[in-house]
Amino acid sequence: MSGPDIFLSYARTDRATARIFADCFVHEGFNVWWDAALHSGETFDEVIEQNLRDSKAVVVLWSPRSVASRWVRAEATLADRRQKLVPAIIEPCDRPIVFELTHAADLTEWAGDTSDARWRNFMHDLRRLVGVDAGAAASSQPATPPPAPREAPPAREPLRPGSSDVIFAPRAQAEPPPHPVHGSPAESAAEEDVHAEVHYLDPEGDEVAEGAIAIGSAGVKIGRVAPADVVLPHKSVSREHCIIGIANDELIVTDLNSTNGTFIDDERIRRATVLPVGSVLRVGHVSLRHALRSPDETSDRHGYRGGRLAAVR
Numbered sequence: 001m002s003g004p005d006i007f008l009s010y011a012r013t014d015r016a017t018a019r020i021f022a023d024c025f026v027h028e029g030f031n032v033w034w035d036a037a038l039h040s041g042e043t044f045d046e047v048i049e050q051n052l053r054d055s056k057a058v059v060v061l062w063s064p065r066s067v068a069s070r071w072v073r074a075e076a077t078l079a080d081r082r083q084k085l086v087p088a089i090i091e092p093c094d095r096p097i098v099f100e101l102t103h104a105a106d107l108t109e110w111a112g113d114t115s116d117a118r119w120r121n122f123m124h125d126l127r128r129l130v131g132v133d134a135g136a137a138a139s140s141q142p143a144t145p146p147p148a149p150r151e152a153p154p155a156r157e158p159l160r161p162g163s164s165d166v167i168f169a170p171r172a173q174a175e176p177p178p179h180p181v182h183g184s185p186a187e188s189a190a191e192e193d194v195h196a197e198v199h200y201l202d203p204e205g206d207e208v209a210e211g212a213i214a215i216g217s218a219g220v221k222i223g224r225v226a227p228a229d230v231v232l233p234h235k236s237v238s239r240e241h242c243i244i245g246i247a248n249d250e251l252i253v254t255d256l257n258s259t260n261g262t263f264i265d266d267e268r269i270r271r272a273t274v275l276p277v278g279s280v281l282r283v284g285h286v287s288l289r290h291a292l293r294s295p296d297e298t299s300d301r302h303g304y305r306g307g308r309l310a311a312v313r
Helices: 011-029 044-054 070-081 117-130 133-140 168-172 184-188
Strands: 007-011 057-062 083-091 198-204 213-217 220-223 242-247 248-257 262-264 272-275 280-283 285-295
Touching: 007 011, 007 044, 007 070, 011 057, 044 070, 057 070, 070 083, 117 272, 198 280, 248 262
Parallel strands: 007 057, 057 083
Antiparallel strands: 198 213, 198 285, 220 242, 242 248, 248 272, 262 280, 280 285
């Protein structure tokens, strides 16, 4: 199978904007891949790398968040090396110095109008690289109209660097996370945007007596004893069992060569793997269900105490 026309690279906090781009690319007749296409059980890094290498063009959406993301930087570097980088600036930012000399389309005020002259110029550059004829692309467009332009989102404060990075086992063993979690994992989650939805792991069964576990952008390490961020004092849990990180608003689980294994929906994982919302993560014999909630939903739930969720200790 041939690869996608466009691989879309962006920071997870820019997902709403990335969706506008993806929808408009499809309307223009392009075959687009972005991580919203990931399916349950797929190994996160393998799928992304394969589509990144097979794509004809890599569109990088530069913003203060994506500039701080090592994932986006790495994807842009590989695309530039293969001469298929087509960057676009969606918010004013200082791009990595190595990319400052690369022309980038200025779409900071663009909100989905496919008739906009800046968008048409951007399409011209893309078609020239991908090799899609403008007439052929137009004929392949669906009968439905293009996505309605949306108001540009209000300016947001840049999140701290690393917020969209996956935490992998080798990296975690070599160096501590850039923003270590002290005490409850909820302390990390509390530093996030107060309006953003938060990822939680809800214990199931009688193995764990404490409340839900909040997963912040720094991620957590789960183990049987300290210094793990989340301690599950069960004999089936290894001292250092697994690591959970966040990338592009997905929970990514990496097993740390645990004795009894790490499972997603009863399937043992061997590499960094996406944990979909609603799926059950099993750490040894301890089951934790992935939930996504708004801050308002957390305030009345069991386990939420004194402004923060109870840690599993």
